[in-house]
Amino acid sequence: MSITRFSFPTTIHFGAGARTRVADHLREAGCRRPLMVTDKALAALPVLAEFRGHLSGLDVAVFDGVFGNPLASQVMAGAAAFKAHGADSVIGFGGGAALDVAKVVGLLATHPGDVLEYAWDHPQVRPITMPLPHFVALPTTAGTGSEVGRSSVISDDATHVKRIIFSPQILAKAVFADPELTFGLPSAVTAATGMDALTHNVESYLSPAYHPLCDGIALEGTRIAARALATAVREPTNLQARSDMLMSSMMGAIAFQKDLGAVHSCAHALGTVCDLHHGLANALMIDTVLAWNVEAVPAKFDELAHVAGVSGGGAAFVPWLRELKAAVGITGGLAQRGVTAAQLPRLVEIATADICHQTNPRPCTASDFERLFRQAM
Structure with missing residues (x-):
């Protein structure tokens, strides 16, 4: 070893x-x-x-x-x-x-x-x-x-x-x-930043790098965010929900020293080309990218579904993510946020050059990124 x-x-x-x-x-x-x-x-x-x-x-x-x-x-x-x-x-x-x-x-x-x-x-x-x-x-x-x-x-x-x-x-x-x-965060900011925290935990857990300490933190961070995010958006001064999301956020950042994945490569490209808020960019891409990743690590998706309290196993995790996004007010795709087809070549170029996807559970090429961006439009 x-x-x-x-x-x-x-x-x-x-x-x-x-x-x-x-x-x-x-x-x-x-x-x-x-x-x-x-x-x-x-x-x-x-x-x-x-x-x-x-x-x-x-x-x-x-x-x-x-x-x-x-x-x-x-x-x-x-x-x-x-x-x-x-x-x-x-x-x-x-x-x-x-x-x-x-x-x-x-x-x-x-x-x-x-x-x-x-x-x-x-x-x-x-x-x-x-x-x-x-x-x-x-x-x-x-x-x-x-x-x-x-x-x-x-x-x-x-x-x-x-x-x-x-x-x-x-x-x-x-x-x-x-x-x-x-407490004073607008609901849209709470939702976008909360999805950022959730993405950090999920992607670090899915990374194939060896770091069991981070895996444990990422799974618990996912569990905490899954139970707290919608409440924090609905009830901005709910101290327990706000505390939970602050803890999940720190746990995700600690866990991702294990590395991240293709969701973040896409988000970094969207931030560079379209000046999109990082958390929102992650939220807009996470379900599309993870739906593509499921077949590579099905057992890990089973575990994510378990800690998030999602019935139906790993196959139900991505549909649950889509429901969570809708519940916190993040709807529509990239096109609704001003992203255009003309920007796709540059988005693909930036995402492909980004280091994060090197630890995606499934290898990601430029053609893969183009398809993922199109699906997320």
């Missing part, structure tokens, strides 16, 4: 009110001048002002230049804000985009070059050679699980291609996962 290396190091403070512990944590770490990285929309909402009220005694600056899919220019602007404030730490506050930017603001504030030069696939990738500023994360959505991830997905401003900076050094020193921070 080959030797496989595992690591689950992130410290997590989980539960209602966890946000009130951030100031004490930073002071104990010797930090006094944090830069809060968040997105434009969130910065204008009462939830951020309320959180800032728990940071008394700290000299806090706010960088709210994140919007849409995170861009390299946003990271560089955040790094400039860090230096201008003389910051000693970073607070990531927001959804996946804000947290992905926050993870690497400290990197670019202390290291030379452009953020994309640290992407794992850069031809002359720069190493991380110095300690990074103290970084803590507070998720306000339950989808990407970026708060516990060791990667940051940043888009090239010119091409919109998503690039990945991957290093354990960009992990948060502590996560404050407070479900009350997700």
Whole structure:
């Protein structure tokens, strides 16, 4: 048997009110001048002002230049804000985009070059050679699980291609996962981000890579999301449902260090070409891709159906997914979201080049991607 290396190091403070512990944590770490990285929309909402009220005694600056899919220019602007404030730490506050930017603001504030030069696939990738500023994360959505991830997905401003900076050094020193921070999410955002969390758990479990620890986490994450997502959409202040989805989101992000699959390759292409929200893109593709994957790993689909509480075995899992999507308001196909046939060649090109489908349970060629996109239209 080959030797496989595992690591689950992130410290997590989980539960209602966890946000009130951030100031004490930073002071104990010797930090006094944090830069809060968040997105434009969130910065204008009462939830951020309320959180800032728990940071008394700290000299806090706010960088709210994140919007849409995170861009390299946003990271560089955040790094400039860090230096201008003389910051000693970073607070990531927001959804996946804000947290992905926050993870690497400290990197670019202390290291030379452009953020994309640290992407794992850069031809002359720069190493991380110095300690990074103290970084803590507070998720306000339950989808990407970026708060516990060791990667940051940043888009090239010119091409919109998503690039990945991957290093354990960009992990948060502590996560404050407070479900009350997700109460204000609109139902459509709750649905899209929730489907993102579910997709992470499902695809990581279906990956043929060897990682039983992740398999166990992914199955439990699937079970939790299956019981909680529709309730979180219908009842936005249901603390149990919001807590469940926040936990499922983190579990999916921990599990997908095992790797993902073709759903994510399609979603990355849709984000690049059509600027589609990542969670929504996953939701629009998951049933089409998984219906194609069933024959490759039927026993795994049986297990997914079991943990999701779906009767009828693995063959019933994809129909259940379609019913769940409808129940949370995600209806229609790609065409209803503005995707056109003229974009198919570029979508296929990006998806085929994407690394995620290399661990899909069924090998996926360019012609397969073209067929899947057409079926999802």
